[in-house]
Amino acid sequence: MKKSPEIPLGPAANTPGDILREEFLVPLAISLRELARRMGCGPMRVSEIVRGKRSITAETSILMGRALDVSPAFFLGLQMDHDLAKASIALQKRAA
Numbered sequence: 440m441k442k443s444p445e446i447p448l449g450p451a452a453n454t455p456g457d458i459l460r461e462e463f464l465v466p467l468a469i470s471l472r473e474l475a476r477r478m479g480c481g482p483m484r485v486s487e488i489v490r491g492k493r494s495i496t497a498e499t500s501i502l503m504g505r506a507l508d509v510s511p512a513f514f515l516g517l518q519m520d521h522d523l524a525k526a527s528i529a530l531q532k533r534a535a
Contacts, residue, residue, distance in 0.1 A: 452524050454491035455517035463507055464489070477506035494518055 504511030
């Protein structure tokens, strides 16, 4: 069986919530509650994403993009990179 190339984990090992907090919320001084208000959703949704307990869906990505004036694809891309990193780690562990 041909071995597939490894996915570099690097920053993708961080959750999208880590990036949201460190690159947006902290520098812009936006609270979780304020982001939720701007998104039109409950604060629990944002809190769970920041804590790495919830994934970013396409709908959430659109709402975040609008609230923070960035492309919705940015947040969905972060989630995809993170999911690929987690899957790669799981496969490596199974192969070992």
